[in-house]
Amino acid sequence: MNYHVNEKGYYGSFGGAWIPEMMFPNIDELRRRYIEIIESDAFRSEFENLLKDYAGRPSPLYYAARLSEHYSTRIYLKREDLNHTGSHKINNTIGQILLAEKLGKTRIIAETGAGQHGVATATVCALKGIKCVIYMGALDVSRQAPNVKKMKMLGAEVIPVYSGNQTLKDATNEAMRDWICHPDDTHYIIGSVVGPHPYPDMVARFQSVISKEMKLQLQEKTGNPNPTRIIACVGGGSNAAGAFYHYLENEEVELIGVEAAGKGIDSGETAATLLVGSPGVLHGSRTVLMQNEDGQVTEPYSVSAGLDYPGIGPLHAFLYERGRAKYISATDDEVMKAALLLTKKEGIIPALESAHALAALEKIEAGADDINVINLSGSGNKDMETYLKYFGF
Amino acid sequence: MQNRIDQLFEKKNKNILSVYFTAGFPGLDNTVKIICELQDNGVDLIEIGMPFSDPTADGPTLQYSNNIALKNGMSLRVLFKQLEDIREKVNIPLILMGYTNPVIQFGVEAFCTKCKETGIDGIILPDLPLEEYKQNYSELFNNYDLYNILLVSPNTRPERIVQIDSASKGFIYIVSSASTTGAGKKSEDFSIDYFQRLQGMRLKNPGLIGFGISDRATFENACNYAQGAIVGSAFIDALKQDSDFTGSIKKFVNKIRGMS
Ligand SMILES: Cc1ncc(COP(=O)(O)O)c(C=O)c1O
DSSP: OOOSOOTTSEETTEEOOOOOGGGHHHHHHHHHHHHHHHTSHHHHHHHHHIIIIISOOSOOEEEOHHHHHHHTSEEEEEEGGGSGGGBTHHHHHHHHHHHHHHTTOOEEEEEESSSHHHHHHHHHHHHHTOEEEEEEEHHHHHHTHHHHHHHHHTTOEEEEEOSTTSSHHHHHHHHHHHHHHOTTTEEEOOOSSOSSTTHHHHHHHHHTHHHHHHHHHHHHHHSOSOOSEEEEEOSSSHHHHHHHGGGTTOTTSEEEEEEEEETOTTSSOOOOHHHHOEEEEETTEEEEEOBOTTSOBOOOOOSSGGGOOSOOOHHHHHHHHHTSEEEEEEEHHHHHHHHHHHHHHHSOOBOHHHHHHHHGGGTSOOOTTOEEEEEEOBBGGGGHHHHHHHHTO | OOOHHHHHHHHOOSSEEEEEEETTOSSGGGHHHHHHHHHHTTOSEEEEEOOOSOOTTBOHHHHHHHHHHHHTTOOHHHHHHHTTTGGGTOOSOEEEEOOHHHHHHHOHHHHHHHHHHHTOOEEEOTTSOHHHIIIIIHHHHHHTTOEEOOEEOTTOOHHHHHHHHHHOOSOEEEEOSSSOBOSOOOGGGSOHHHHHHHHHTOOSSOEEEESSOOSHHHHHHHHTTSSEEEEOHHHHHHHHHOSSHHHHHHHHHHHHHTOO
16 A cells, blocks of 8 residues: 655645645646755755754654553653754754755744744744744743844844634645735745645655664664554654655554644644544645534644644545544643653653653553654753743642 | 627727625625626626635635625525526626635535536635545536636746646636735736736636736736736725715726726
8 A cells, every 4th residue: 555645736635735826836846856965965965864864863762661660561662852953843954954944945934833833944044044924823932032032143034913713724834825925025934734736745755854863773773673652743744754754665664643622622622633624625635624514724722733624634634534543632741741641750841742652652552562653742941931830830 | 598708808809997895894794785886887807705713725805805804794505596587687608716614615516506506616725735626626617517727837837837727717817926815916916927928828728917906007017918907905905995886987997997
């Protein structure tokens, strides 16, 4: 079974490029050129060098002994939190800034939820001396304040978005509008495996370094490149796509995506797109989204700004439909507990997003000899205020 | 019966005024009244906006009207109900304009059926690009004599303009400049080169220029380079300012036409 995008930009019936004509020239140029550019030797060596010397890759695969003991199974953490800027997002922004350079673009825009993608984008723009504009929902600007300050220090202009729920979806709308108005000089660095083709595939390729390293590291540590299962949180789905990528065709490896249940998938305050959504078109892609019976996109909710999105990448919609990956969800409270447990057992404070993947350990049946890899997508630095408030430290 | 859009362009090939409004704005039940007023004041063609939660090709004014319309309870079901008897009163072409997702959820064939029953002549879905349209929708739309109006923008390459022209019926929507919808542009902002390039291509379809047409000057300027122009955001702004909007519609149309 092939789980990769076809030449028309589809994963099964999901994907495509449902974009206004004003965006067509840029999307078409990307579509025609992305593979040729990112597979070129020059690009690859530049990309790999920056991942290594600038982002600090490979990220460690860490055997979490005390957490393993707690759950009576074997747990490895893929430490994306140790990357420069504190999450997996940097893998993609390094790739896209190099691509933008090759395309001759001089201005970068991006959307951000948790601010991790915004910081990772502002960072590579500083690295390359390119102008950077970040769109961020006004609610997220207030709940992820440290990241807003970082982006500003890095020289980015942060534009708060006041439409809708003032979160990630609205920031994405506004970034798309910006691109419509600035088609010539601007490249839009989308932060996840969402949006029109070729973004989902392009971002997945840049993130696939996660599972590429994982294979080598598992081989070295366990004598087998294949774990029993890989668990990753899913907002748009980029860290999960990267963690799953090199295992997609290897059906022996169980793949589990964890969505944000918010206050519960039946509470009306949730971001568990696959579990409560249905097929539709949003942000340039036919995928699964949260919507009412009239086709209006409904407002998601999650304590974690990075998962607070009513859509999901078309790859995940397809893996879900085919049953290749399993998707479960974790509530805000479960996530808080899981974050605290990792902190106490391993001395690692995870991002709220990544804590969703950790919460899955409560929900799965893992045997004592199973090898579980949790993709620890980011660090909890940005979430300290939320944690402090919740736990009342 | 010949599609009313074709009838219009057979009768008239310059200074065509098309007006867009968002169904459900300012009030849920204003739809029929606004359409009748626009017709009675000499508007040639009407684009009825189907509101959407995420209008990514629209500027602040239409984001606002979409948002209010949804809050007022507008949906495709409500809209088709309101338009049930519209053809007893209105004979100018009517076009629905909006985004693809609500149409998909309504059911594309059910949507086409309703359009036919209601007397809708065409549809504009900015996020339904040429490729998806040809592959999935053109046959169905043709079966129901529903004209799909495609957009071209200043960056659309000539060979693609030709493809769009050959897949289009009725007219081509010429986006005035690289921008989202929104009033407040000046004639100087338009790329005359691009308008002239289009004129020189001798396309089979007539064209109407839209996005940023807000007053008499921009309307007249656009009419120099196409069969007419489309006014949207500026009309929404006018509706916003006047609760007795019958007066404001007359005033607005006369102002654009230079008859005040
Ligand atoms: C640490 C972290 N993990 C996960 C995500 C969710 O994105 P994705 O599902 O694309 O990995 C974010 C997004 O901001 C994030 O910051």
